[in-house]
Amino acid sequence: MRNPRFRVLFSIISIIVMFTLLYDSSLAEKRSVRSMFHVYRVKLKHRRNMQELHETSSDDKGIKLMDLQVCPEFYEHEGYKNKCDYLIANPDCTSDGFFNYIKFFYCNCQNYSFLGYFVLGSWLVVLFYLLGSTASNYFCCSLETFSNLLKMSPTIAGVTLLPLGNGASDVFASIAAFMGTGSGDVGLNGVLGADVFITCIVVGVVCLSIAKKKVQIDKKCFIRDVCFLLFTISCLTLIIVIGKVTLLGAIAFLSIYVCYVVFVAFTEVWRKKGSVSKSDSFDLFLPLVGNPISDENEWDEEEQSKAPLVGPNPSDLPDSICMNNLRLPVWGWFNEEQQSKFSFSNLCWLLEMPLNVPRRLTIPIIEEDRWSKMYAIASAFLAPVLLAFLWNTRENTDPFSGKIAYFIGSGTGFILSVLASVYTKTDHPPRRFLFPWIIGGFFMSIIWFYIVADELVSLLVSLGTILGINPSMLALTILAWGNSMNDLMSNSSFAMNDSKGVQIAMSGCYAGPMFNTLIGLGVSLVLGAWSTGSEPYLVPQDAGLFLTIGFLTAGLIYALIVLPQNDMRPNKVLGIGLIVIYVVFLSIRISMAVGFGSLDSL
Structure with a gap:
């Protein structure tokens, strides 16, 4: 992704796809009088067709007229000319996203299905990029500052904030799936598919890459x-x-991770109290400071406890994964020094504005x-306004309560923006009252995580409907692969x-899935049980x-058997076996x- 030509091409495609979907969004459609008349004509035609169907089949008791509020009849669209007419007459047949992808494919791209596949596929890539860049550029940096502010020990930070930064996309995709309508299986398959x-x-x-070592x-x-x-x-x-x-059972499942964190912290304290050398007691979850492969980082314990969770200059690569010990620019593009090497960096910046701003x-x-x-x-003012907007996107929202939400959001934003203007300076970030800024960045990063993850799940459900594939199968593959590329x-x-890097990598391969399962599915189950009340x-x-x-x-179990037999040295037998x-x-x-070939067969 560091290739400038690819960067420009990706940005151009992203802009075209995003504005294409925005043009076709339900918001634009509601403002279109022409579309309202079209819906009216389709419903009149459907009523005549259904009357004819009823007259010709009045003696056939086996024929049942369809329920207009459900979508199983979408594929047959009995009584309608095509699927597009069915979707127009049944606006509830959607995947609950900001965009109606099914309608876009069957109506706007009715005669150009290849264009529909291209737009939806490109938008899928863009959503994965947004999910990953939100983690690396915003969420992880808030976690890092939060860790420094609370002066968390490296061990505790390593088993809490580090997995949260790496697994945020999986966690919020799972929560978004469970909060959606009938898409909980997408969340389960997405998390478990990523675990496998x-x-x-x-x-x-x-194992294959370090077998010779x-x-x-x-x-x-x-x-x-x-x-x-x-x-x-x-x-x-x-x-x-x-x-x-x-609810109690869901909380108990979620608490397993708390037990794990406590157990890790206890064992590390016990090991430090023993007469074990520093190299032998290397913490597999301990985020290193500086260069993780250099032997010059021999810091004493006091210095290490005061060190930041990641390197001393986390903004050197603003688009890298800042919660990893090795800062890999997986989702980002360039740092400022690299951007200056290209004369069209300003063009790239302008093209990326719709995604970043x-x-x-x-x-x-x-x-x-x-x-x-x-x-x-701007963020102090617009963050509450965004929350008010999201409040109004809920189903069955009362218009009066929506206006109240916007009034409260605008008023709160105005007060916060005034305070930000008075108590901040242009040349450097605030030195005092950091906690509200950190909490604000952390919370709004979560909000954007949920927005993007919810849209990603909606797109997967829509693609499953279009392709005739169970959406959970797409979650098991596309969603799991996309979220696991970082790992x-x-x-x-x-x-x-080196050997320390191998230990970190192997440990992360098992700590990450455990975090995604316990926190991602655990929080989802807690929210689901909470929503049902006593039931x-x-x-x-x-x-x-x-x-x-x-x-x-x-x-x-295969890894648990093979590794000890090989004296805990990863080899090709383990690697090839796991891949098989x-x-x-x-x-x-x-x-x-x-x-x-059935949506219920998996």
Whole structure:
């Protein structure tokens, strides 16, 4: 993504696709009188067709007229000329996103389906980019500043904030799926699919890349991580088998991660109290400071406890993954020095504005190299307004309450912007009252995470409808792969450094999936159970989940057997075996989708 030509091409395509969807959005359609008359004509024609159908089939009791409020009849569109007319007459047949992708494909691209596939596919890539760049450019940096402000120990920060920064996209995609209408199985398959991919493909690639080095990893930490992950999968399996979970049960599942953090912290304190040398007690979750592969970083314990969670200059690569020990620019483009090398950097900046400016105007940033008083004042005002806008996008929102929300949001934003203007300076970020800025950046990053993740899930559901594929199958593959690319790139790069990098990579391959499962699905289950009140929350049923869990468990047990037998040295046998397990798993799932051809068959 550092190629300038690719950057310009990506930005141009992103702008075209985004404005194409905006033009076709429901907001623009509501303002179109022409579309209102078209809906009226379609409904009149449908009423005549249904009357004729009823007259010709009055003696046939086997024929049932369709319910206009549901979408199973969408494929047959009985009584309608085509699918577009059905969608126009039934506006509720949508995937609950900001854009009606199904209608866009079948109405606007009715005679040009290849154009519809191109637009939706490109928008899928853009959403993945937005999800990843929001994590690297905003969310992770808020976590880093938050860690420094609270003076968290590296161990605690490493098992809490570090996985949260790396797994934020998986977590919020899962929450968005569970909060959607009937898309909980997308969240389950997305998280579990990513777990299988990381524990098989990512671990396999790491093993193959360092097999010749014969690096030995820490046995106790490896067994600890794998056993906790197996226990987590067992508890999740029990919940899926029962088919429902209470609020107390969901909280208990979520609390497993708290137990894991406490256990890690306790073991590290115990190891430090022992007479173990610094090199032997290397913390697999400990975020290193400076160059992770240099032996010159021999800091004493006091200096290390005061060090930031990541490198001393987190803004050197503003688009890199700032919560990783090795700052990899996975989702970003260039730093400022690289941009200056190209004469058309200003053009690139202008092209990226539609994607970057909305987040920059609503997420406070107090980093030294990215500080702007103008943006700070704008974010203080526009963040509450954005929340008011999201409040009004809810279903069945009362118009009066919507106006009240905008009034409160505008008033709150005005007060905050005045305070930001008075108590900040142009040349540097605020030195005092940092906590409100950090909390604001953290909270608004979460809001943008949810917006993008919710749209991503809606697009996957729409693509599943268009392609005739279960959306959970797309979550198991496309969503899982997209969210796991970060882990593949960062962990592989770690492993190529030295023995410490290998330990960090192997540990991250098991700590990451555990965090995504416990926090991503745990929070989703808690919110789902909370929404049902005293009644248990019905867990989405998907027969394919048991197959996914089975292969996930098989990969964990295989690694748990092979690694100790090889003296804890990752080799080609482990790597090839894990990759074969994933290939077999994916082949079975795809064959099930193709063989049965039913949306309920997976």
